[in-house]
Amino acid sequence: MSEWFTFFNELMRKMLFLPEQASTLAYRIDFLHYFVFIVTMVSSIAVGLLAVSFFFKYRAKEKLASTPIVNASHRFEATVIAVPLVFFFIWAAIGFRDYMWYTTPPRNTLDIYVTAKKWMWHFSHPDGPNSNANLTVPANRPVRLLLTSRDVIHSFFVPEFRIKQDAIPGRYTEIWFEATKPGRYRIYCTEYCGTWHSNMVGEVIVLPGQEFDNWIAKQRLGLSDRVDVSASTDNGGDFRGDLASYGRRLAGVQGCLKCHSLDGQPHIGPTWVDLYKRKTVLVSGETIIADEGYLTESMMDPYTKVVKGFQQVMPSFRGKLAAPEAAALVEFIKTLRSDSLENTPSKEAVYGPVERR
Amino acid sequence: MAQLSVVNESEGYLKVNYMNADRGIMSWVLTLDHKRIALMYFVLTMVSFFIGGMLAEAIRIEHLTPGETIMGANTYNRMFTLHGVVMIFMFMIPAVPGIFGNFCLPLMLGAKDVAFPRLNLLSVYVYAVGAGLLVYAMASGGVDAGWTFYAPYSLSTPATIFPALLGVFIIGFSSILTGLNFIVTVHTLRAPGMTWMRMPLFVWATYATSIIQVLATPVIGITAMLVGIEHVFGFGFFDPTRGGDPVLFQHMFWFYSHPAVYIMVLPSMGVISEAVAAVSRKNIFGYKMIAYSSLGITFVGFFAWGHHMFLSGQSALDSGAFAIISMLVGVFTAIKVFNWVGTMYRGSIAVNALLFYVCGFLFFVVFGGMTGIAVATVSLDVHWHDTYFVVAHFHFIMVGAVLMGVLAAIHMWFPKMFGRMYHEGWAMVAAALIVLGFNATFIPQFLLGNAGMPRRYFLYDEKYWMLNVASTAGSTLLFIGFVIVAIYLIYALKHGPIAGSNPWGLTGLEWQTTSPPPKHNFIGQPTVEEDPYTYQKKGEKVEHVVI
Amino acid sequence: MSSSEAHQEHEHPWYLAHHFDNIKVQNYAVRMGMWLFLGTEVLLFAGLFLGYTVYRYFYPQAFEECSQLLSVGMGAFNTVVLIGSSFLVVWAYHSIKHDQVKKCAWLLFLTIVCAGIFLVVKYFEYMHKIHEGQLPGKMYTFEGVTAPGANMYFSIYFLMTGLHALHVIIGATILAVLMVRVMKGKYGSHHNVPIELGGLYWHLVDLVWIFLFPLLYLI
Secondary structure (H helix, E strand, C coil), rough: CHHHHHHHHHHHHCCCCCCCCCCCCHHHHHHHHHHHHHHHHHHHHHHHHHHHHHHHEEEECCCCCCCCCCCCCCCHHHHHHHHHHHHHHHHHHHHHHHHHHHHHHCCCCCCEEEEEEEEEEECCCCCCCCCCCCEEEECCCCCCEEECCCCEEEEEEEEECEEEEEECCCCCEEECEECCCCCCEEECCCCCCCCHHHHEEHHHHHHHHHHHHHHHHHHHHHCCCCCCCCCCCCCCCCCCCCCCHHHHHHHHHHHHCCCCCCCCCCCCCCCCCCCCCEEEECCHHHHCCCCCHHHHHHHHHHCCCCCCCCCCCCCCCCCCCCCHHHHHHHHHHHHHHHCCCCCCCCCCCCCCCCCCC | CCHHHHHHCCEEEECCCCCCCCCHHHHHCCCCCHHHHHHHHHHHHHHHHHHHHHHHHHHHHHHHCCCCCCCCCCHHHHHHHHHHHHHHHHHHHHHHHHHCCCCHHHHHHHCCCCHHHHHHHHHHHHHHHHHHHHHHHHHCCCCCCCCCCCHHHHHHHHHHHHHHHHHHHHHHHHHHHHHHHHHHHHHHCCCCCCCCHHHHHHHHHHHHHHHHHHHHHHHHHHHHHHHHHHHHCCCCCHHHHEEECCCHHHHHHHHHHHHHHHHHHHHHHHHHHHHHHHHHHHCCCHHHHHHHHHHHHHHHHCHHHHHHHHCCCCHHHHHHHHHHHHHHHHHHHHHHHHHHHHHHHHHHHEECHHHHHHHHHHHHHHHHHHHHHHCCCHHHHHHHCCCCHHHHHHHHHHHHHHHHHHHHHHHHCCCCCCCEECHHHHHHHHHHHHHHHHHHHHHHHEEEEHHCCCCCCCCCHHHHHHHHHHHHHHHHHHHHHHHHHHHHHHHHHHHCCCCCCCCCCCCHHHHHHCCCCCCCCCCCCCCCCCCCCCCCCCCCCCEEEEC | CCCHHHHHHHHHHCCCCCCCCHHHHHHHHHHHHHHHHHHHHHHHHHHHHHHHHHCCCCCCCCHHHHHCCCCCCHHHHHHHHHHHHHHHHHHHHHHHCCCCHHHHHHHHHHHHHHHHHHHHHHHHHHHHHHHHHCCCHHCCCCCCCCCCCCHHHHHHHHHHHHHHHHHHHHHHHHHHHHHHHHCCCCCCCCCCCCHHHHHHHHHHHHHHHHHHHHHHHHC
């Protein structure tokens, strides 16, 4: 950018109270913004001056004066339609082009899962680590965010990056950005979500590339056991290894983790953490201990003993799970103890990124 | 002919008029007279406006400091929800059609009444019941879902939203009845000689509005009921945990609520068309273009709803299509603006409060409209969506423009409705205060949105403090302006000078009858022999100009 | 002027409102009003039809399995009843046009009886569903269909048929009022538009069912 251009950009940005431009998208959006703003101002002032000049020139000199009958020619009307239309369509076209750019992530993005929840943001790097409220990303590297929500609709907004996207329960949405300046930037929730909507804030921490690599390597120290919940189905049948690992894999394949969390938080179903041998109150009011028998029964006949506070939404897995598979799941559940939960990596729902051309 | 004799010619005030022709409470409660119904709407919507305005003031005062100022987070959330619900459903949608549509439409067409007077009366009571339910919802703890009632938040909130949704549903019926009535009235009750192309532009605008009311309102009705039923019985229609789709709610909601913006603004555009001709004593420049552009907005407005959902996960292609369609609304509005300004050319422009409101309207509609084009530009919306920029944008249109229309209508037709004149000096002072105060309130909000302050925020970062204080200060000016208007109008009701049947020297049929009009509007059947807005003296040589 | 007013006074029968010039204009106006109203009714249902389309697309399997749970026999019977009643109401309109007052009243009565039969059959259908736990949303307890979205099918089923049943009740009430007025001799060949409009409303009720029956029961 030439010096003059930088000056123009800074002038406009400060005049319009726009925040710093800290992503590649920010420049695109701001330049279209300036274009629209300048055309609007010039044309409105022109129309305004015209009206004012009419006002002074044609002030009423007598009450109930006669006036000429003035009509518009077709040529005039056509101009009046065509000129705004051309500008509007140019803006729409540029806007659409930028929007396509913004909604089509490049290859080799760094993927980060974002889960919104009243009233916090949860970020997970697929290979760890996780964090609440703070999202750490590298500068000058494209980052893709895969957003979903656990309860109501939220919206992820970073003014300095000019990015925003709704996080919708029950589906994933994606956006990408490339931060250009290391620093710390505010995250806001922009979709009204209840009492503390305005407190649902966080920070993006942009680190220079090398620093980020060091940071993430340090974070991953101690994460010995990687959980790959997005396990593919291809080798599920002839799995070799211990039952618990098999169960872990099955839980991803069979979709258990869509409803049962591995982080101790109740989701659509009860969490699996500490579930084994837990004293559980049922809808019917009776209390049972969740032993192997109960766990297996709940997979096959989910509605006979529903845990209090949950809906009857779980499908039956009768016929879908072979006996050894059910056993593997039970074994997996048995390994999930909260005292061993420290430093576990991503526990997000299964999400297979769509193949991009 | 009997009634003619009671016109006191020297005073120009019809002593036995529609307001006192029948006496007693029942003659008002069961009235079928469109003019009395208009007055009932006047009172009800003004009470609603007062409630909504007070809520707005409370919100602005809360924002004087970044933290908690006068209320807690939950109270704040209820305040902005109710501000939206009251202003939109109880004030803006019924105001201009209910008051001025009812009062002026039959008069302008030269009809004795609207086509279905009993439905008209019913619409007032339906409105009152719906509004009552909304007030009950407020009193019984309030609603905190935002006026948009987005699922699934609205399904999970513990607040008592069912009465509020039922209220919205019922008010919707009132709106349908009004719209249906006006469409049929325009089709069947035009005076002899009142061809379509001779109809005043306010009638055209009301007609276009009525089409939207009839076609869009049932959809919000069923949507509101679905949310209500789901909140109470758990039907799961929009609830993702039961297999429902929350985005479907947004589609159904905006299918109504986007055209609803035009229900609010089109009648005001009609009023301004009348007012701009009145203050400049000119024929409307491009009459047909203005008339057709109202219908154009109606048609296109039905297909633009998706621009509220650019970031809700709808496909990028959809977003692009909705953006293009939204641009067309901008073009129709631009046509109107150019033609209004053109109408002033070679006119004889009077300086009065009406002119202030016309200019205010033009200003608000240009900037509200252009910022609308800007937020409909897909990529720009990414930054502005759900920030204060959007808040400022729709307040420019829905408050700035609509309110200028309402105020212009009040000031233009007040002498017709009540037969008396208000104080012109005070009216100009108030108009100036309102236009200034409005700008001072909402221009800072555009900048807040640029700076990235999200809407519906109870707490905000300190970097947004200064602009929020500016906005609150502006709202105080606005408030003072409204108080002045209320005072001089109420004073004028009893003590204003007699206006005479045609104080502005206008040509519409409503000015050909007495002020206030008699019970059956006209004495004899009026006929129309010339185009509207023909301000030339009879027999005078008329200069024709084509640009 | 006064002579023409006296003339108009003379021509104003009780059923002509004061603000209409003549009966032709009034009839045009009320017909137009009714058609507009029917348009709003269609749009009211349109929201639910949209929901049906979207969720059928989301959950094709559940919708197919659940629609087989409905009794096609009962649905078909109700369809015949409603179509028959539509025929009866047209016949009633035809009779009143020819001043056959008594016949018209009887035909309207039969139409209302058809509405009653429809509602009784619907009642049995509902009772069966409630008994089986084939209920909307969170109330769904039926175990026969486990495909996801079964509860959504029944949400839509109950909303659509419920709203339709409400319209049947409203329609029957309107026809009952018309029947009483017919018996009082208010209508005849000179004035029969209210019967026509009541019939139109009844046709709408019928028409909505004609869409609901295949969508919910057959496919």
